[in-house]
Amino acid sequence: xxxxxxxxxxxxxxxxxxxxxxxxxxxxxxxxxxxxxxxxxxxxxxxxxxxxxxxxxxxxxxxxxxxxxxxxxxxxxxxxxxxxxxxxxxxxxxxxxxxxxxxxxxxxxxxxxxxxxxxxxxxxxxxxxxxxxxxxxxxxxxxxxxxxxxxxxxxxxxxxxxxxxxxxxxxxxxxxxxxxxxxxxxxxxxxxxxxxxxxxx
Numbered sequence: 001x002x003x004x005x006x007x008x009x010x011x012x013x014x015x016x017x018x019x020x021x022x023x024x025x026x027x028x029x030x031x032x033x034x035x036x037x038x039x040x041x042x043x044x045x046x047x048x049x050x051x052x053x054x055x056x057x058x059x060x061x062x063x064x065x066x067x068x069x070x071x072x073x074x075x076x077x078x079x080x081x082x083x084x085x086x087x088x089x090x091x092x093x094x095x096x097x098x099x100x101x102x103x104x105x106x107x108x109x110x111x112x113x114x115x116x117x118x119x120x121x122x123x124x125x126x127x128x129x130x131x132x133x134x135x136x137x138x139x140x141x142x143x144x145x146x147x148x149x150x151x152x153x154x155x156x157x158x159x160x161x162x163x164x165x166x167x168x169x170x171x172x173x174x175x176x177x178x179x180x181x182x183x184x185x186x187x188x189x190x191x192x193x194x195x196x197x198x199x200x201x
Contacts, residue, residue: 001099001102001103001107001108001109001110002108002109002110002127002128002195002196003099003109003110003112003125003126003127004021004026004109004110004111004112004126004127004128004129004130004192004195004196005111005112005114005117005118005122005123005125005126005128005129005130005171006018006111006112006113006114006117006129006130006132007113007114007115007116007117007118007123007129007130007131007132007167007171008115008131008132008133008164008167009115009133009139009158009161009162009163009164009167010115010139010143010157010158010161011134011138011139011140011142011143011146011154011157011158012132012133012134012138012139012142012164012177013132013134013142013175013177013184014113014132016177016181016184016185016188017111017130017132017175017188017192018111018113020185020188020189020192021109021111021192024108024109024189024192024193024196025107025108026102026107026108026109026110026111026192026196027098027101027102027105027107027109027110027111028110028111028113029095029098029099029110029111029112029113030113030114031091031095031112031113031114031116031117031120031122032113032114034091034094034095034098035087035091037094038087038090038091038094039064042090044090045086045087045090046058046062046064048086048090049064049069049083049086052082052083052086053069053072053079053083054072056068057069057072069083084120088120088121088122091120091122092120092121092122092125095112095122095125096125098110099125108196108197109192109195109196112125112126115161117129118170118171128172128173128195129170129171129172129173130171130172130173130174130175130191130195131164131167131168131170131171131173131174131175132167132174132175132177133164133165133167133168133174133175133176133177134164134176134177134178134179135178135179136155136158138177138178138179139154139158140154140155140158141179143157143158173191173195175187175188175191
């Protein structure tokens, strides 16, 4: 089974690529969803966070008070590094479980979907990585349609992230989305087929 890392800036079209992989019988692990699920359900993760940052980061019902945690790590590089080390270790362990599960199900591949795939250490679990990139105008239009926000805010979101060129430089393959959905889906299918089955593109 092939483990494929899918990454890239917001609005570039990662979801489209993941849907193509699902259609091919592959599994998808959304690293963001994994993290939020662990925050709700993982007692070991919650205990490590409590031991490092104090009980005040949780509310009376046991939910994480994100603003309280953010106030602690904001501007404190050491605290932020501790938070990342704790969360990344638990996320990677859960991803390893999901990869094993997909293999046991006979899936041809599993995609790990994360904007911070390479920085988090999850990229080390992947056989190959794919950068999904798109021109700023394509990304802005997708973000505006998806989230119902004005263009100025969408472009500010784009400028706050690493550029597409950074992802392209650090990944094995690149899929560029020019806004033509059918063409982009066809290129995604061709690349995924090549990666999984070693067929020529």
